[in-house]
Amino acid sequence: xxxxxxxxxxxxxxxxxxxxxxxxxxxxxxxxxxxxxxxxxxxxxxxxxxxxxxxxxxxxxxxxxxxxxxxxxxxxxxxxxxxxxxxxxxxxxxxxxxxxxxxxxxxxxxxxxxxxxxxxxxxxxxxxxxxxxxxxxxxxxxxxxxxxxxxxxxxxxxxxxxxxxxxxxxxxxxxxxxxxxxxxxxxxxxxxxxxxxxxxxxxxxxxxxxxxxxxxxxxxxxxxxxxxxxxxxxxxxxxxxxxxxxxxxxxxxxxxxxxxxxxxxxxxxxxxxxxxxxxxxxxxxxxxxxxxxxxxxxxxxxxxxxxxxxxxxxxxxxxxxxxxxxxxxxxxxxxxxxxxxxxxxxxxxxxxxxxxxxxxxxxxxxxxxxxxxxxxxxxxxxxxxxxxxxxxxxxxxxxxxxxxxxxxxxxxxxxxxxxxxxxxxxxxxxxxxxxxxxxxxxxxxxxxxxxxxxxxxxxxxxxxxxxxxxxxxxxxxxxxxxxxxxxxxxxxxxxxxxxxxxxxxxxxxxxxxxxxxxxxxxxxxxxxxxxxxxxxxxxxxxxxxxxxxxxxxxxxxxxxxxxxxxxxxxxxxxxxxxxxxxxxxxxxxxxxxxxxxxxxxxxxxxxxxxxxxxxxxxxxxx
Amino acid sequence: xxxxxxxxxxxxxxxxxxxxxxxxxxxxxxxxxxxxxxxxxxxxxxxxxxxxxxxxxxxxxxxxxxxxxxxxxxxxxxxxxxxxxxxxxxxxxxxxxxxxxxxxxxxxxxxxxxxxxxxxxxxxxxxxxxxxxxxxxxxxxxxxxxxxxxxxxxxxxxxxxx
Numbered sequence: 001x002x003x004x005x006x007x008x009x010x011x012x013x014x015x016x017x018x019x020x021x022x023x024x025x026x027x028x029x030x031x032x033x034x035x036x037x038x039x040x041x042x043x044x045x046x047x048x049x050x051x052x053x054x055x056x057x058x059x060x061x062x063x064x065x066x067x068x069x070x071x072x073x074x075x076x077x078x079x080x081x082x083x084x085x086x087x088x089x090x091x092x093x094x095x096x097x098x099x100x101x102x103x104x105x106x107x108x109x110x111x112x113x114x115x116x117x118x119x120x121x122x123x124x125x126x127x128x129x130x131x132x133x134x135x136x137x138x139x140x141x142x143x144x145x146x147x148x149x150x151x152x153x154x155x156x157x158x159x160x161x162x163x164x165x166x167x168x169x170x171x172x173x174x175x176x177x178x179x180x181x182x183x184x185x186x187x188x189x190x191x192x193x194x195x196x197x198x199x200x201x202x203x204x205x206x207x208x209x210x211x212x213x214x215x216x217x218x219x220x221x222x223x224x225x226x227x228x229x230x231x232x233x234x235x236x237x238x239x240x241x242x243x244x245x246x247x248x249x250x251x252x253x254x255x256x257x258x259x260x261x262x263x264x265x266x267x268x269x270x271x272x273x274x275x276x277x278x279x280x281x282x283x284x285x286x287x288x289x290x291x292x293x294x295x296x297x298x299x300x301x302x303x304x305x306x307x308x309x310x311x312x313x314x315x316x317x318x319x320x321x322x323x324x325x326x327x328x329x330x331x332x333x334x335x336x337x338x339x340x341x342x343x344x345x346x347x348x349x350x351x352x353x354x355x356x357x358x359x360x361x362x363x364x365x366x367x368x369x370x371x372x373x374x375x376x377x378x379x380x381x382x383x384x385x386x387x388x389x390x391x392x393x394x395x396x397x398x399x400x401x402x403x404x405x406x407x408x409x410x411x412x413x414x415x416x417x418x419x420x421x422x423x424x425x426x427x428x429x430x431x432x433x434x435x436x437x438x439x440x441x442x443x444x445x446x447x448x449x450x451x452x453x454x455x456x457x458x459x460x461x462x463x464x465x466x467x468x469x470x471x472x473x474x475x476x477x478x479x480x481x482x483x484x485x486x487x488x489x490x491x492x493x494x495x496x497x498x499x500x501x502x503x504x505x506x507x508x509x510x511x512x513x514x515x516x517x518x519x520x521x522x523x524x525x526x527x528x529x530x531x532x533x534x535x536x537x538x539x540x541x542x543x544x545x546x547x548x549x550x551x552x553x554x555x556x557x558x559x560x561x562x563x564x565x566x567x568x569x570x571x572x573x574x575x576x577x578x579x580x581x582x583x584x585x586x587x588x589x590x591x592x593x594x595x596x597x598x599x600x601x602x603x604x605x606x607x608x609x610x611x612x613x614x615x616x617x618x619x620x621x622x
Numbered sequence: 623x624x625x626x627x628x629x630x631x632x633x634x635x636x637x638x639x640x641x642x643x644x645x646x647x648x649x650x651x652x653x654x655x656x657x658x659x660x661x662x663x664x665x666x667x668x669x670x671x672x673x674x675x676x677x678x679x680x681x682x683x684x685x686x687x688x689x690x691x692x693x694x695x696x697x698x699x700x701x702x703x704x705x706x707x708x709x710x711x712x713x714x715x716x717x718x719x720x721x722x723x724x725x726x727x728x729x730x731x732x733x734x735x736x737x738x739x740x741x742x743x744x745x746x747x748x749x750x751x752x753x754x755x756x757x758x759x760x761x762x763x764x765x766x767x768x769x770x771x772x773x774x775x776x777x778x779x780x781x782x783x784x
Contacts, residue, residue: 040751222745323687609767
């Protein structure tokens with residue numbers, strides 16, 4: 001069994017496993033390798049069924065010597081899953097079904113030909129593209145936090161070592177603690193959880209404290225629409241653990257806590273496995289790499305409270321209390337977990353740290369803008385063609401993100417806004433598309449980086465409804481400790497509901513604006529202070545939509561139920577009666593084959609079943 | 623008033639013992655109880671209190687603060703409708719409304735026969751397959767309102783409440 005006791009052992013393990021990994025991908029010995037994406041989206045779309053089919057057929061056809069089947073992490077382009085990648089040719093097959101497996105085996109693995117129909121097709125040129133790196137989605141990406149994800153096998157510590165895992169820790173352990181902190185300061189790394197506080201400065205505060213200290217990894221990724229941290233933890237937990245250990249060494253902590261949402265059971269499981277593996281091979285515990293450095297990592301689960309993503313609330317939660325924020329100062333770096341100096345770093349931040357130590361801060365600062373260095377992972381979602389996980393250098397423009405990487409808006413619709421920063425962020429519009437993504441730039445434009453959720457909206461989304469959605473979320477998740485947030489968000493939600501119901505006046509709008517300011521100025525924690533951002537940002541960018549709801553009693557995007565209705569075009573109606581059969585409340589009448597159907601608006605509950613069931617597009621929203 | 627069996631009391635004490643070495647074990651204990659029994663009624667909180675010395679008031683405060691803990695039993699099948707942003711902009715509200723309509727319960731409620739509970743979830747991170755629904759952990763991708771009667775029928779067929 002692999003044991004790593006000193007720097008020589010580690011260097012040997014890195015080199016040996018790198019050679020093995022290269023051989024697997026290069027097809028040494030004439031053996032091809034099938035890589036299956038194990039991300040949530042692919043698994044939900046029957047990736048496991050595909051894996052079974054491969055294994056069954058390989059056994060049946062006696063192809064064991066010709067090909068191996070491997071489970072790796074997420075490939076990122078989730079909307080095109082499930083994926084099958086074949087090496088050494090690096091052919092990417094997408095939208096694969098279990099029925100396609102036999103053809104891939106016969107034609108590609110045995111016959112050496114490409115199965116054209118399963119290749120990715122460029123949405124614009126309609127050209128088939130064989131290799132991942134030639135697809136627009138991947139061209140502008142650089143993987144630092146996601147380094148190794150999608151390449152190394154799942155739960156495979158040897159392959160992680162093959163990708164250079166723990167080289168960064170080894171380098172750190174041969175440096176003075178203050179020099180490690182300096183390296184992180186020099187890299188300009190800022191917290192990836194949202195606020196963008198310089199990571200090195202946090203470490204410096206904690207380094208200067210005395211006694212027991214802790215490193216806490218914030219994996220309570222509660223921003224709806226964000227799944228970067230989940231992917232990092234599932235695909236390459238080793239990088240996050242290594243980052244935590246480097247932080248531990250730098251500040252002088254011997255224990256680290258991972259706080260992960262209970263909604264992420266797979267991430268929790270893989271993290272636990274990784275910690276156990278590292279204990280077994282000697283990379284975690286006492287006297288790590290023979291340097292006298294001791295470190296242990298522990299896992300704590302969240303229990304479903306968004307506010308626990310706020311660092312002081314998170315600490316309360318680890319301490320077994322209600323997850324309510326503490327007033328700051330004192331900051332956690334001075335008085336944190338169990339009253340001891342503690343640094344709280346986000347998953348992506350810690351996953352970036354090994355790269356900085358391994359490659360050096362100078363290499364890291366080659367990417368990014370003047371004040372935001374390196375890369376950022378985004379969960380690109382909503383109405384773009386290529387939905388998935390992307391990592392781009394800071395300074396990439398929103399236009400590149402949405403159109404080149406995201407492949408443009410679905411169904412040729414018109415782009416309306418991109419929401420970043422989740423419930424604490426805001427919307428950016430057409431005029432912001434050429435803005436470079438960095439922490440300060442997004443704030444200057446009325447949104448924020450946030451943890452990396454990026455939801456694209458099109459002309460069919462009502463911005464008042466979106467603001468209401470976020471306010472419902474905040475209202476639900478407000479911990480209740482301070483009244484501006486507890487009561488203020490509730491009142492704001494009532495006002496927004498009044499607007500979307502078509503019952504509001506312009507006075508209500510002014511009250512909404514006043515409340516936004518009060519809540520921002522008076523709430524205890526960042527969750528409350530930013531709670532009104534989705535409202536203020538949509539009010540600034542889409543004031544006309546609010547006014548349309550209030551004055552004209554119209555929802556321009558036809559989303560708000562009270563301000564729109566379904567109507568059947570009697571010329572287009574083929575009198576089939578399908579809509580009437582689908583209607584749950586019997587609001588649609590007509591005579592099959594004789595009289596066109598129509599909707600009784602007094603009975604209609606606006607569920608939209610009729611519109612989605614009509615095969616002739618005779619039903620529209622007005 | 624619920625009467626707990628001796629075996630259940632013993633089991634809850636055993637769960638508390640698992641974390642005897644932890645400085646602040648309460649949430650870990652509650653997570654295990656929730657997982658094993660599906661809910662944490664007051665009687666159980668009292669046992670945890672007696673065992674750990676943490677007051678019932680504090681335990682109740684924690685149980686009611688976190689959405690993962692429940693004071694009431696949940697249905698055999700828990701339908702979790704994701705209402706994260708990505709799901710919401712792709713019509714998740716209509717999905718949860720349809721489940722509510724067909725089962726006759728509101729989000730958070732459980733059907734009288736104990737078969738189904740509907741939960742509104744805040745983002746399960748499956749944004750690329752929005753709108754997503756999970757039923758006892760199984761993820762249903764890109765759920766269409768039209769698929770919902772079929773999904774419910776599938777579980778009704780699979781088995782009644784115990």
